[in-house]
Amino acid sequence: MADKLDWLDKHLILLRYLTVSDVVEKENYKIRPDLAELFAGVNSVEEMTFNLAKAEKYKEACELLAYIAHRQVGVWWGYQCLVSLLEELGANPPEDRDIADIAKDFKVEVPDFAKVKLPDPPDMSQLNASLDQIKALTKDMREHADPVVMKMVDDAVAVAFREFKKVHGMDPIELVKKVQERASLGTQIDPNSPIFKARDELRAQLQTLRKETVDTIKSVIPPKVPEHEKKIRDNALSAVYRWIVAPDEVNSKKCLDIGNECPDTPAGLLALSSFWAFGDLMPEGDQIVPTPPGLAPNGLCQVLLMCALHKGGTRKLKERYEHYFNLGVEILSGKDNWEKSLAEGQPLHETLSHAASPPPPAAEKPVERPPASGYKRWKPENPGI
Numbered sequence: 001m002a003d004k005l006d007w008l009d010k011h012l013i014l015l016r017y018l019t020v021s022d023v024v025e026k027e028n029y030k031i032r033p034d035l036a037e038l039f040a041g042v043n044s045v046e047e048m049t050f051n052l053a054k055a056e057k058y059k060e061a062c063e064l065l066a067y068i069a070h071r072q073v074g075v076w077w078g079y080q081c082l083v084s085l086l087e088e089l090g091a092n093p094p095e096d097r098d099i100a101d102i103a104k105d106f107k108v109e110v111p112d113f114a115k116v117k118l119p120d121p122p123d124m125s126q127l128n129a130s131l132d133q134i135k136a137l138t139k140d141m142r143e144h145a146d147p148v149v150m151k152m153v154d155d156a157v158a159v160a161f162r163e164f165k166k167v168h169g170m171d172p173i174e175l176v177k178k179v180q181e182r183a184s185l186g187t188q189i190d191p192n193s194p195i196f197k198a199r200d201e202l203r204a205q206l207q208t209l210r211k212e213t214v215d216t217i218k219s220v221i222p223p224k225v226p227e228h229e230k231k232i233r234d235n236a237l238s239a240v241y242r243w244i245v246a247p248d249e250v251n252s253k254k255c256l257d258i259g260n261e262c263p264d265t266p267a268g269l270l271a272l273s274s275f276w277a278f279g280d281l282m283p284e285g286d287q288i289v290p291t292p293p294g295l296a297p298n299g300l301c302q303v304l305l306m307c308a309l310h311k312g313g314t315r316k317l318k319e320r321y322e323h324y325f326n327l328g329v330e331i332l333s334g335k336d337n338w339e340k341s342l343a344e345g346q347p348l349h350e351t352l353s354h355a356a357s358p359p360p361p362a363a364e365k366p367v368e369r370p371p372a373s374g375y376k377r378w379k380p381e382n383p384g385i
Helices: 002-009 020-027 034-037 045-056 057-068 069-092 125-144 147-169 172-184 194-220 228-246 247-261 266-278 295-307 315-330 339-344
Strands: none
Touching: 002 069, 020 057, 020 172, 034 045, 045 057, 057 172, 057 295, 057 315, 069 228, 069 266, 069 315, 147 172, 147 295, 228 247, 228 315, 266 295, 295 315
């Protein structure tokens, strides 16, 4: 169990919802059918969260935390999880593999059950010994037998041999010689057999198909540039950190812009989730467009999933979700926030590379515009946050 169940002594206080019914109704949180029995009779989100953890369903517990957390705190939690992943990757970087190497040395391995075992050549020594014995006995019998009787025997044998040959195409003596010849040759494989030609043709077709597939994939997926990817990731994390410190219109718009540059990465999706958590899809606009219910927490759930599935690192998927749950409990119970890093003037993700960084700039004051009818402009206590 996680950290000796230390989280059982803590209470979640930085919550947006207190009951399961509220989060279902207001955020479109879906209770999975296979978990319905676990949810039965429990309406406290805190109790339900810890029940899931007790059942070691850390992924499901993390998903519920994402839906019930205060928006700003939830983004801080996702940021912490991503920083944790970067620490893992620093200790054990993932191995990059060139797609062109996939199936480069493809060889068809025939399973043992499908292999044909060639029979061992027959042992002809016993047969030859028996034939020699028969020849010796026949010679001895002829020397002592009545010539008239032997003539009758020879005639009978000749008739029997003719009848045998009619049926089998050869007499018994010829058959024995044929067996001896085959045995001396052993089991041989014809190198010009059509099966070998078909094998070579199949190998050539597979290699042609492999090359075409690699060329197609490379034509639609640009090659990775690690320096550029790190720069984009750091930009996204910096935008997220600024939003956490000051979740205003300007920082929300920056999260949207940088998130759209790398939405398929954990950092980019976290930036988009920060923008959604702001609660207005048209920041700096004349009218508020509310974020659809569940969009921000679902984005955070996907960030955690991408982190948990990331290759490399020192933890496996279940261990990562357990670790992320522990981080979430610390944060939602008020034990961990961004005040320390803000006081030190260095965001957590920048400390990983030990790069000096100035304090984050003060949040720009939102531009005041006349509110549109029926809507209220952003304020710090905006329920979207």
